Amino acid sequence: MALFQESMQTAEAIDELHTLGIPDGQMTVITGVPYPERALGRHVEWLRLPQIVIAGALSGLVFGIFLAVITPHLYRLDVGGHPTVSFAPAAIIVFVFTMMATIVWTFLGVLWEMNFPEFGPKYYDKLVTDGYLAVVLEFPPTLESQVRQALTTHGAHNVYRPEKQPL
Amino acid sequence: MAQDVKSSVEAAPRWAMIVDLDRCTGCQACVVACHAENNIPVVNEQQAAYGRWMHWIIVDRYWEGEYPNVKARFTPVMCQQCAQAPCEPVCPVFATYHNREGLNAQVYNRCIGTRFCGNACPYKVRAYNWFEPEFPSPLTEQLNPDVTVRSRGIMEKCTFCIQRIRRAELDAKAQGRQLADGEVQPACVQTCPPSALVFGDLNDPNSQVSQLARSHRSFRLLDELGTDPAVIYLKGGETNVPG
Amino acid sequence: MSQADPARASAPSEYGERLLLEARQDADINQAVLQPMFRTGPAFWVLVTILGTLVAWGLYAWGYLVYWGIGASGKNRPVYWTLFITTFVFWVGISHAGTMISAVLRLLKADWRRPITRGAEAMTAFALMMAGLYPLVHLGRVWKFYWMIPYPNNRLMWPNFQSPLMWDMVAIFTYLIGSTLYLYLALIPDMAMARDYTGGWRYRLYRALALGWRGTEGEWHKLHRALSIFSVAIIPIFLSVHSIVSWDFAVTIQPRWHSTIFAPYFVVGAIYSGLSALASILVLVRRGMRLQEFLRAEHFNALGRLVMVAGMAWTYFWFAGFLVEWYGNEPVTRELIRQEVAGHLAPLFYLQMSANLIPVGLLAFKKVRTTPVLLLAATLLVNVGMFTERALIVIGSLQRNDIPFNWGTYRPTWVEVSIVVMTFAGFALLYTLFSRIVPYVPVWEIKEGRLRYTMRRIGRLLVPTAAEIE
Numbered sequence: 113m114a115l116f117q118e119s120m121q122t123a124e125a126i127d128e129l130h131t132l133g134i135p136d137g138q139m140t141v142i143t144g145v146p147y148p149e150r151a152l153g154r155h156v157e158w159l160r161l162p163q164i165v166i167a168g169a170l171s172g173l174v175f176g177i178f179l180a181v182i183t184p185h186l187y188r189l190d191v192g193g194h195p196t197v198s199f200a201p202a203a204i205i206v207f208v209f210t211m212m213a214t215i216v217w218t219f220l221g222v223l224w225e226m227n228f229p230e231f232g233p234k235y236y237d238k239l240v241t242d243g244y245l246a247v248v249l250e251f252p253p254t255l256e257s258q259v260r261q262a263l264t265t266h267g268a269h270n271v272y273r274p275e276k277q278p279l
Numbered sequence: 280m281a282q283d284v285k286s287s288v289e290a291a292p293r294w295a296m297i298v299d300l301d302r303c304t305g306c307q308a309c310v311v312a313c314h315a316e317n318n319i320p321v322v323n324e325q326q327a328a329y330g331r332w333m334h335w336i337i338v339d340r341y342w343e344g345e346y347p348n349v350k351a352r353f354t355p356v357m358c359q360q361c362a363q364a365p366c367e368p369v370c371p372v373f374a375t376y377h378n379r380e381g382l383n384a385q386v387y388n389r390c391i392g393t394r395f396c397g398n399a400c401p402y403k404v405r406a407y408n409w410f411e412p413e414f415p416s417p418l419t420e421q422l423n424p425d426v427t428v429r430s431r432g433i434m435e436k437c438t439f440c441i442q443r444i445r446r447a448e449l450d451a452k453a454q455g456r457q458l459a460d461g462e463v464q465p466a467c468v469q470t471c472p473p474s475a476l477v478f479g480d481l482n483d484p485n486s487q488v489s490q491l492a493r494s495h496r497s498f499r500l501l502d503e504l505g506t507d508p509a510v511i512y513l514k515g516g517e518t519n520v521p522g
Numbered sequence: 523m524s525q526a527d528p529a530r531a532s533a534p535s536e537y538g539e540r541l542l543l544e545a546r547q548d549a550d551i552n553q554a555v556l557q558p559m560f561r562t563g564p565a566f567w568v569l570v571t572i573l574g575t576l577v578a579w580g581l582y583a584w585g586y587l588v589y590w591g592i593g594a595s596g597k598n599r600p601v602y603w604t605l606f607i608t609t610f611v612f613w614v615g616i617s618h619a620g621t622m623i624s625a626v627l628r629l630l631k632a633d634w635r636r637p638i639t640r641g642a643e644a645m646t647a648f649a650l651m652m653a654g655l656y657p658l659v660h661l662g663r664v665w666k667f668y669w670m671i672p673y674p675n676n677r678l679m680w681p682n683f684q685s686p687l688m689w690d691m692v693a694i695f696t697y698l699i700g701s702t703l704y705l706y707l708a709l710i711p712d713m714a715m716a717r718d719y720t721g722g723w724r725y726r727l728y729r730a731l732a733l734g735w736r737g738t739e740g741e742w743h744k745l746h747r748a749l750s751i752f753s754v755a756i757i758p759i760f761l762s763v764h765s766i767v768s769w770d771f772a773v774t775i776q777p778r779w780h781s782t783i784f785a786p787y788f789v790v791g792a793i794y795s796g797l798s799a800l801a802s803i804l805v806l807v808r809r810g811m812r813l814q815e816f817l818r819a820e821h822f823n824a825l826g827r828l829v830m831v832a833g834m835a836w837t838y839f840w841f842a843g844f845l846v847e848w849y850g851n852e853p854v855t856r857e858l859i860r861q862e863v864a865g866h867l868a869p870l871f872y873l874q875m876s877a878n879l880i881p882v883g884l885l886a887f888k889k890v891r892t893t894p895v896l897l898l899a900a901t902l903l904v905n906v907g908m909f910t911e912r913a914l915i916v917i918g919s920l921q922r923n924d925i926p927f928n929w930g931t932y933r934p935t936w937v938e939v940s941i942v943v944m945t946f947a948g949f950a951l952l953y954t955l956f957s958r959i960v961p962y963v964p965v966w967e968i969k970e971g972r973l974r975y976t977m978r979r980i981g982r983l984l985v986p987t988a989a990e991i992e
Contacts (some may be wrong), residue, residue: 144715145549145969146742157740161747165755179672180683187680191370192377193363194684201684205692205765211759212696218755222748226741229733236736241715243548243969263550279717279734329596330930339927356925364948365775371687372669373679389679391669392592392662393687394602398920399774403600403928406661409593431591432662504775 168217176209300515316466320412359508619796620646826891877907908925
């Protein structure tokens, strides 16, 4: 694990680590502040979240239609002046349930995508919330001295072998 | 139950009431009879003055002029049993709905007391049980077993004495005959001394109600709102409020 | 550490203020936000005790109401709905500001929202919780409330989805879930920060709530996507919720309720009263928690301008509704307007108009917007006016209807007032406790905002510029 104080240095260090042959999959960057996606020279992960949200919206739509249009026919009761099912009230119910399902599925979807919650020990350093950028690497032991050199030339504040902390 | 009573060839009746304002004397016997028949609680004077009276039928009274030229103008108003009732769609639990006989039915057990129907009714004929209903001592002896006593928090209103309608229909079915015109009489109709109230089936063109409804004096309250009420008033003489 | 830039160090002080805590280290910001959470002096406990007492008294009044019946309140025929529904609409209205700030401003990339979003979202969530009490309070048989929930049952009866009260129930439930989830989602990184710095029961709480957040790039990316989807999704919800509440009234044929303009009128009124309430709360919290360096003049300035614009929009919608009612000259509406302008409702009506319109004029002045006390006074006045407006709509209109024999009057009772006060106290209590348990200022958003700003020279002028990053 290496701790950097500045994003430009981190990006350069990561570039050099790439040339050393360490793929992105074995690098994890931990920050206390969200940096824009390509600022550190890594590829952007593809998310399934939009599909989850749309699936959620559809499920809400279906449930809303079921509640508003089908159930009044199952439990039939007539009221004066209005048919059993009419467009406007049904539209309101369908709309609200669609939005409710969208929101809930977005939340659950993002949790699922992040593989939450995990309370087990993980690689972490508390200095991250103080503004440091942490780069956690996995690499074959033969590259160790080169990696250390690459990191320190780019201004790494601290390079050490991390222990998994309980979070 | 209604389905059992009707024979398959006969169309469901549409119950209606005629209020002849020319005959009405404002004696309020109908109010008392309704209380007796439907187990309507009594509220004290303060509560009544605050607008919490429980009458299902009430004689609306307006004073005109100064003494000694005072005139009282009055109209008996009960639930109009509107075909296009504004109170029915707004109940969240279907405690009020429209039955096949054209009655605006109130299901006491179902009401959870949101009072939305009270706001929606333009005639404000719905009565709400603000407190637990009280029947001071001898009144408990004359409670009608055919009508449930409501608890606090329940909305109630005139039902055209549906318990009497059902009893008549059951008797007729048991005897294997149709209902005769005038056989069903709500308490107010039965009691009214000058017979200002007439009750019957509007779907039967020969019933007294239908004939009176065709009168040139007939009008309905707040007709312009489009509620299609089943209570038809006949314009009266000088002491009664015209349409 | 932020991007140290020589030009920035020499920036003029006014811009230095705007650069979102430019000179502070991240660690300092963390501590500055966490310290107020641990400070529970005597003033805090006195406040909590007073609020708790009011809430307890209100609960007693509610118990009294349930035991004796709705008659313990001041309702009668024809005024079937009074203070409970008024306050219900008021609280739902207050809740709209939180979403306005956090969702709409996030989408518009307005950076001044950054310190405010959590306080605003918390206001939304707690206001909705208070609002959600009222459909239960005003029920005559509250122990049967579950009949409004659609589930298969052996009564073979189903709730009526054509009733606006059912729409209310689902809409407010949806909005409550949506805003709570939104509040929580944006809170996770700060829970991680708090987890790192605390111990004891707080550590255990934050650890549980932080869900193992570390701050990896993947996590940030997903959080960002989720927050933008949330921001977009919650806007139709918040627009529809108050429209649905307004349709409680507009679908009846009660004169003055049966107006097509109610839906947008109520939504705009909600934004107006909600933003004003937010401004009042922020002024008080800023003083109480000593967050002066996070909530600065620029934020109140922008918020005050937004309140002013909302007030102008409210005035437009009010006038559009009033003109049509007055001109149509329908008898009952005419009588109601007469009561408002010159009758027994006149004191409330003039209170409403002055309390809603004067602040619009006041907030045009920058002095008013940036002086905390003046802003507090103006926005409190707005809330008084908006509450009165809702009272006039709900209670005032019901006093007149198509049959003059049924005209009525209304006098509030101690039960109603106690329960109304209970929700105000409950809201304040929840908010106070919230401020001690959760970091009030969204630290990660502020740090993110700092990344965007640099100083740039344009001619002779040194100006802060914002980078166009997500």
